[in-house]
Amino acid sequence: MPLTGEERAAGLILYRLPRETGVVYGVAILDVGGRIMLDSPGARPRHLVEAFAEDAGLTFEYRPYATESEGRANLGTRARGWRTTADAGLPVRGDHSPHEVALRLRPYDEVSGELRPYEGALEGAPRPATTLGWNGGTLVATDPVSGRSLRLAPAALYHYRYERRVFVSGRKKESRFLTGLAVLDADGLVLADLPGGWPAHEVAVFAAGRKLPVRDALTSPSKRVRTTLSRRALGWTRLTGLEVPRMSRAKKTVAVCAGTAGLFAMAYVVTTGGWFVWRGLSALGGTLLDLLDAKWLAVFFAPLLVVLKPVRQVWHTWRIRRGAALGPPGGPYLFVSRGRTLSVRLGPRMVSDDMEIGPDLSCASALMAYRHENLSGLFVMDGEGRPVRHLPGPWPLEDAHRFAARGGLGFEVRALSREEYLDLTGRARDAVP
Secondary structure, eight states: BBBTTTEEEEEEOOOOOEEEEEEEEHHHHHHHTTTTEEESSOOOHHHHHHHHHHHHHHHHEEEEEHHHHHHHHHHOEEEEEEEOOOOOOOOOOTOOOBBBSSSSOOOOOOOOOOOOBBBSSTTTOOOOOEEEEEEETEEEETTTOOOOOOOESSEEEEEEEEEEEEEETTEEEEEEEEEEEEEEEESOOEEEEESOOHHHHHHHHHHHHHOOOOOESSOOOHHHHHHHHTTTEEEEEEEEOOOOOOOOOHHHHHHHHHHHHHHHHHHHHHHHHHHHHHHHHHHHHHHHHHHOGGGGGGGGSSSHHHHHHHHHHHHHHHHHHHHHSSSSSOOOOEETTTTTEEEEEEEEBBBOOEEEBBSSTTTTTTTEEEEEEEEEEEEETTTTSEEEEEESSSOOOOHHHHHHHHHTTTTEEEEEEEHHHHHHHHHHHOOOO
């Protein structure tokens, strides 16, 4: 394919095409009119394809098609002399003439080295330092931040994306999507959860080298994805690859002093200039602290945080003792709101998941605390005894019983066999991963 003239190759696309039988990856070379000159199915590392396009002077574009019909419509416009090469690979950088794209296409077997996420699990979040690699037939997941390393024998990889609803300003709601990669065992249980933006093509190639299946859930319904991720295997763990923000003792002392000074400053400004003047100064101060990378001093411009945080914790503990709430104040926690509604709140500024309380099929009727070997969790059951929500993790039994009694819910504690655990976790309609 020439790189000069009217019938020259002008662009290179890397595509992802969902089909009923699975997801197809591939590359296609386009002419100046955007028509397909060459279609070559097969997964390749994105960075190598981009490097090849740059070296050849071709424009590069990544096209993750949402549906098969959309992909076929875009890939169906073919140039004269169009052809396809199934399961072929592109030449590496420099392996072509400066005047034409090499016709000699070599297979690409596997990615050498480590696989890393290219962005954070949420949009705008920092990129995790987590890495994946192979040691023979063993998958090695490493978190250099925490110093933890896992050696796993996976049956499949689960590439996921699911929705979270958050409050962005006042009562305005917005969807945020969390992505990551999970390592599954033969029963589909999660051995390890690795949040982060893992590149789909690189994941496919990385797994293909060991003939490891990849379950693509990037476009699956969020409820189904959350249910799958909540099905934890024995020894389940999550590697975030991120530093846990901790404030030194000196910074804590300065923050408390700044908060106290901020209280007096707020009182003075509000009494002399009004509340809106203080809000303007707070916004300006927050911007300056962002520029100075000293966000921990923001308590000066929001001094009520010094008082409200411990008060909120005391208030939440009091509610738990009364049976009005269940779970830690940071979430996830349960509470019964007005109108006989059971709500699950994942954390601050998160939109709660609400369920009507009653004996009907779609309502919350009872809580079931379970234990399966070293795993524990909580099921919200409907009137027919089927799991409506699954919340894995430790839940204090006395607090759960007190909460259920106050909310008019049934309560049960069960030790589950493996068959029961697989059945109940798989049938849950939604879950908290």
